[in-house]
Amino acid sequence: MNPVAPLRNTPPSYIREILSVVSNKDIISLAGGLPCPESFPMNIIETAMSTIATDKSLFQYAATSGYAPLINTITERYDVTDGHDVLITNGSQQGIDLCTRVFINKGDKIVAEAPSYLGALQIFSIAQATLATVAQENDGPNIKQLEAHFTQGDVSFFYAIPDFHNPTGCCWSLEKRQQVAALCLRYKVLLIEDAPYREMRFSGDSLPTVASLCPEFAISLFSFSKMIAPGLRIGALITPKRYFSSFNKLKQATDLHTNVPLQALTHAILNHTDFNTHLAASKQRYKARYESLAKAISSHPSYSKCTMAQVEGGMFIWLTLPNCDVSTIARQALENDVAVVPSTEFYNDDDYHPSALRINFSYNSPEKIQDGIDRLAKVLKKGAN
């Protein structure tokens, strides 16, 4: 018996392969998308867990849709309207997988930004979807390209990360949000808005979700991995009611429901009086790390020919290099004890891709970030020779 073709053919994630190397060595990893453990609300967790551990009802089988108090909290926090329902997922990763399984038959067309989140691209590949892409500009997707796809009438959904995009850190402008929402409404194309980084904004003003501008044609995916802690694997999917029973049936078949104790923990944390203070402190920490990274790059002569777009939140910056083989650069960097991810990983094989690196600033201390950028500089300098 052989595994199905896409699993035989899909390579494992480069990032997670790198992570497994990184954990064994004296390497500074600017590659992963890990929150820093100092941002986990351990004090709140400790108190909440001791209560949870005494409540038998949290250890029984439970509703597929999720733990009702957490659903209520999410309904308030994200302004979920009457026309929508919430499903608790194992992180927003499961949300992407469920959306793909609900809507995609083999060969169906998905539109995504180029570049896009590697974990989503893998799901689309396993589902044997046809992937069409739109170029990402500084303020969001290229609208002409998007409309060109939509006019063809065969798009199952548009998958996008409007806030602090992975890998680029790009945050869509209000105008782009309005334009995309208008296109989804006009062409009745479903938007899958993946928003795991949305609440990790550390400067500038929050913009409306695109989903809020075209709610009847939008499914939103949220995650508590960045705000609280990723080991919990707790996220949420918000869908127009007409799709809820399909999602609920699929979630039930997939794993019956998400674990209950950590849903209760997430609920307790979100409602704890200290949580907002904690979250604000996390964002300040990320801001400081981002500024260290920006300073380290801007002040180092080896980066003079590189371009780094500013970001207002999230975990990544996108460093564009002079034209070069970025996979080789990334490999050489690893030999020089610093890990980064080359742009090639985030594109369809056929798409044009710039020479760029994704660099994470959430995980390491400012000192380690500085050190990592110094190590990377040596590789870039050598590459330029």
Next chain:
Amino acid sequence: MNPVAPLRNTPPSYIREILSVVSNKDIISLAGGLPCPESFPMNIIETAMSTIATDKSLFQYAATSGYAPLINTITERYDVTDGHDVLITNGSQQGIDLCTRVFINKGDKIVAEAPSYLGALQIFSIAQATLATVAQENDGPNIKQLEAHFTQGDVSFFYAIPDFHNPTGCCWSLEKRQQVAALCLRYKVLLIEDAPYREMRFSGDSLPTVASLCPEFAISLFSFSKMIAPGLRIGALITPKRYFSSFNKLKQATDLHTNVPLQALTHAILNHTDFNTHLAASKQRYKARYESLAKAISSHPSYSKCTMAQVEGGMFIWLTLPNCDVSTIARQALENDVAVVPSTEFYNDDDYHPSALRINFSYNSPEKIQDGIDRLAKVLKKGAN
């Protein structure tokens, strides 16, 4: 945009629909498959959770395959050999889903016992597999029918629950285990051995897993939902190494990994000095409840024309009724404030099915079980008129 056909067409689980009714009313539910909360090891959980809540490393992203100490414990507990690997799953439910996604393209043939676990049938339906069945006899599957399927050469896998089957409670004889293993080896057909109830044996001697008799052609699914608590959603999949990378890639795409704190909790519980005593007490409790159920049925004149097979573990008995419309009986029972599941739910539409009811004995106290059987008796008596 419409959901894919099998999600539009698959009805939600009757059992879970019933469960949602049951939780709101003064109904005695003999329908669900819930462990009793008194069997959750709350003392151990409380101690272990307080340690887990102070360990930041358990809240970070982690390896897709699972928490290494838990994998080690499982490797020892289930005699996992060098030729096999362990993947931690969200209950054995996710194990069934992953197996189906790894091996099944639309239309591929799966063989299963008739009757079989409803949650597995739903997954096979969503995957648009072709389901072929073999009749279940008192000591396991009909071997002639099984070989007839295997000889056709197009079977992707044989899904089975050899220990304390859901819904029937049947436990395969040693001879049937050997015969099935021999057929899997001869025809190189993969066995998916779903073993969530295996450790809930309360009388008789444990028999070898079928997987241990044909290890190179077997994937085993274990669950800690019955031994510890289902709300944790922790299970394990044990696969020949040649399939591991496919499972790992799919699990990564599906939800990155299973939550870490409750993997650590499961590890702590399994290794706690009091756990074996606790598990033995749980099994004694289930035995007492089973005996109450058996006695209530055998001593009540309304059940004189019914047949109840003896069980040595698990959570269910299968009550065969004189030929009747069991769906109507189940509905009338619900109106009479007792919930049971009619046999129709566990069969392919086309398969012959006996008039039978699945009755759970793990959840309710002996007194409630007696009361439920009395309530059901009134319906049966009426039905006979």
